[in-house]
Amino acid sequence: MNETRPSSKPLYQQVKQHLVYRVLKGEWKPGQCLPSEMRLAEEYHLSQGTVRKAIEEMASEGLVTRQAGKGTFVTSHNGDYQPFRFHRLYRNAGGKVAGNEATYLETRQAEADERIAHGLHIAPGSTGTESLRLRHLDTQPVLLERIFLSDDLCPEAWRILQQHSPGSIYLILEQEYNLLITKVVEQVRARAATAEEARFLSIEPGVAVLEVERVAYSLGGEPVEWRTMVGMTDTIHYRNEMG
Amino acid sequence: MNETRPSSKPLYQQVKQHLVYRVLKGEWKPGQCLPSEMRLAEEYHLSQGTVRKAIEEMASEGLVTRQAGKGTFVTSHNGDYQPFRFHRLYRNAGGKVAGNEATYLETRQAEADERIAHGLHIAPGSTGTESLRLRHLDTQPVLLERIFLSDDLCPEAWRILQQHSPGSIYLILEQEYNLLITKVVEQVRARAATAEEARFLSIEPGVAVLEVERVAYSLGGEPVEWRTMVGMTDTIHYRNEMG
DNA sequence: CAGTGGTCTAGACCACATC
DNA sequence: ATGTGGTCTAGACCACTGA
Incomplete structure (x- = not known):
């Protein structure tokens, strides 16, 4: 040859x-x-x-x-494959923040604001599905998640999310839309909690919170999911190993 | 065979x-x-x-x-090798926060507090070198660094750090102590700025700041350096790519 | 020019899965 | 028994480096 x-x-x-x-x-x-x-x-x-x-x-x-x-x-996200390979939030004591202690607050149709549009490379005002989830540690709320999926790639996603008990979004993306998430980019910032966040997290408005903004990319390199995770860092922290 | x-x-x-x-x-x-x-x-x-x-x-x-x-x-940290492979702090506009805009505030002998001792697996009260550095973006102070090196692994480090203009600590570790840094673990938190931090960063005390706590490990797996980096996230953010 | 790592081949034996 | 990936060998040619 x-x-x-x-x-x-x-x-x-x-x-x-x-x-x-x-x-x-x-x-x-x-x-x-x-x-x-x-x-x-x-x-x-x-x-x-x-x-x-x-x-x-x-x-x-x-x-x-x-x-x-x-x-x-x-590679599949179900099967034996590690389901939490993108999770970087840990309890200060030790283990990862598991996904099975989450509750859906709301799932609705929504339009992409400036920030989402910028992250997903879509036009501001594009329609999609927005979902709010609250994660607990023991009985204490620690993390407020806001997830956005564009209608372009994930039409009718709100129907599916409303049916599912809180599970892995990426598993759903794979099974329903044939979108395999292989890369995520996260930006971490510190800022004061908004009134809404304070209410959900049972803290005072203005307290320092950590905000993780994530864009998840499919195998083809297309931005698929935008999400933010907001929480106090008295019980959890963001952990990153390099090398 | x-x-x-x-x-x-x-x-x-x-x-x-x-x-x-x-x-x-x-x-x-x-x-x-x-x-x-x-x-x-x-x-x-x-x-x-x-x-x-x-x-x-x-x-x-x-x-x-x-x-x-x-x-x-x-592999060497000098030569042609990428010097900033562990940096995850970026300007919100674009590029990485370079290392050449730093000023040393102070380098002195110090003892490890509880937190440092825990991170480096040494006894609280162990002696070492502590160094404070302030990084600027343009003329604005954005990041306050506190670095600790144990005397066990890096004796007399304060002499060397006082002589050097602010450069790569890891290059010094390699050349002076034959310690090659190959892995770092970082924990990121949000909290209110202390009075001291507020003074250095020209902000109000109590404002939300990002704190990155890093432990750097040598090729042998030994924890060598402990450092914190504290800054506001109006101009910079912590960025992490996975996958 | 000789020496280096980078690619490619063609074959061997092994431990393991499945039937 | 068959087929799979995992290891190991022995040789070939290539592009690049440096004297």
């Missing part, structure tokens, strides 16, 4: 790029199994080692998961 | 482990060059491919840097 290709990039990079494209267009859905290395090697007329290197890179980026003896599977 | 080793771990993992140990004990210092793949393969009586896989993992973890045609080098 040494046909003196003028194409600059290494073969395994080209294979990887093509496989990512095929995952993206849904040829193999999340949870499903890719063809084996041998089959792909035959298909692309390359050696097993070259295909392996392509798949290994995809695995290291979390796009697929490999299991010896079974096969290579497209 | 298939001598039916009972040793459970793969060969390339064992090689990697041994190479990391050799880097750790200073056989090759930061910036220096490791032996070539061929030489190491001969030394360990293994094939080049196996040694390559060991080195590739070290490179992906940032321990070494590889350059085709030249060799494999132990």
Whole structure:
């Protein structure tokens, strides 16, 4: 297979790029199994080692998961995959703030304000679904979440969110809209609590609160979800490990 | 080389482990060059491919840097290596908060308080060096830093810090104490500014500020540096990308 | 020019899953 | 028993670096 290709990039990079494209267009859905290395090697007329290197890179980026003896599977948020890999909020004592202690306050149709429009790269005033959730630690409210999904990518999302008990939004995005969240960008700020936030969090207005503003991106790099998480940091903190 | 080793771990993992140990004990210092793949393969009586896989993992973890045609080098904070890879504070407009706009306020000997002692796993009251720095954006003060280095790992650090113009602490740690920082853990909180912070940052006491508490770990996993960074978030924010 | 890492091949054996 | 990914080998050619 040494046909003196003028194409600059290494073969395994080209294979990887093509496989990512095929995952993206849904040829193999999340949870499903890719063809084996041998089959792909035959298909692309390359050696097993070259295909392996392509798949290994995809695995290291979390796009697929490999299991010896079974096969290579497209990463899914359900299944055995870590559901809280994007959570950076921890109780000051120790463990993560789990998702099962949340209550929906409200889910409604809404329009994107300036800030949301900027984050999702959509026009201000675009319609979508807005959802408010309150997370508790023991019985104490600690975190107020505001989530926005654009109608462009997630039409009728409010219907689905109203039905579901508070679960993983990203699981719903994957199952209902075939949108796999692979990247999030968060901006953290400190500011004074608004009157509304103070009411929900049982604190005084003006107290210092942490605000995490998140934009979640799909596998294709499209901004999908915008959310803010607001809470006091007497019981929780934002934690980030690098290196 | 298939001598039916009972040793459970793969060969390339064992090689990697041994190479990391050799880097750790200073056989090759930061910036220096490791032996070539061929030489190491001969030394360990293994094939080049196996040694390559060991080195590739070290490179992906940032321990070494590889350059085709030249060799494999132990990662150094000077040289061409990215100096701000642990910085997560950005101006709200755009770019990172650079390090060259800092002024030293004070560097002195000090004792570890409860919080520092907890972060660095040392006894409260242990002696060390404490340094205060103020970072500016244009002419406006935006960030107050408090840095603590234990005398155990960094004896006489105050002498060095007093001499240096405000530069990278991690470069000094590497050059003076042979401590290569490879991991940091940060906790972010919101709270009201103290009177001292308000004075330095030219704000009112009680205003909401962001506090980043960082512990930096050396290649061996030892906690080396403790620091807090405090600032308002009208001009800067903490930004984190995941995925 | 010789030496380096980067790519690619073709084969081997292994531990593990599934049937 | 068959097929999967995981490890390991031995050799090839390439682009790049530096003397």
